[in-house]
Amino acid sequence: MWRRRERCWGRWGSLDAVALTDYAEAKEEAVTNDIRTEHPYVFYRKTAAGMEPYIVGTGIAVRHVVAQYRHFGTVEGVLSAYPHLSTAQIHDSLSYFYDHVEEIEGFLERNEERAWQ
Numbered sequence: 001m002w003r004r005r006e007r008c009w010g011r012w013g014s015l016d017a018v019a020l021t022d023y024a025e026a027k028e029e030a031v032t033n034d035i036r037t038e039h040p041y042v043f044y045r046k047t048a049a050g051m052e053p054y055i056v057g058t059g060i061a062v063r064h065v066v067a068q069y070r071h072f073g074t075v076e077g078v079l080s081a082y083p084h085l086s087t088a089q090i091h092d093s094l095s096y097f098y099d100h101v102e103e104i105e106g107f108l109e110r111n112e113e114r115a116w117q
Helices: 023-033 062-072 075-081 087-099 101-116
Strands: 005-009 015-020 042-047 050-055
Touching: 042 087, 050 062, 050 087, 050 101, 062 075, 062 087, 062 101, 075 087, 087 101
Parallel strands: none
Antiparallel strands: 005 015, 042 050
């Protein structure tokens, strides 16, 4: 595991707290492996299928938001499917989709093909 625990001893020699010292370093390293885009809430993450755009801080790909938007037809519908996302994240991922329609359509088609295999 990438977390290293350090013991912090109190005045009387008892264990007061446990600090996770490498957490920030590991988080920074994980973020540097991802590639930022011109959209503040979207970045590229390396997957088994290649690099795919995801929403920052989540495991949700832009194609998932687009699929939900097509299903529900509204941002509120997407929020009901993904209540932990903010409206800004949804709008930014849809904006990314409209800027990169062919790319996201390709991800959607490949995902649909894999589902039927």
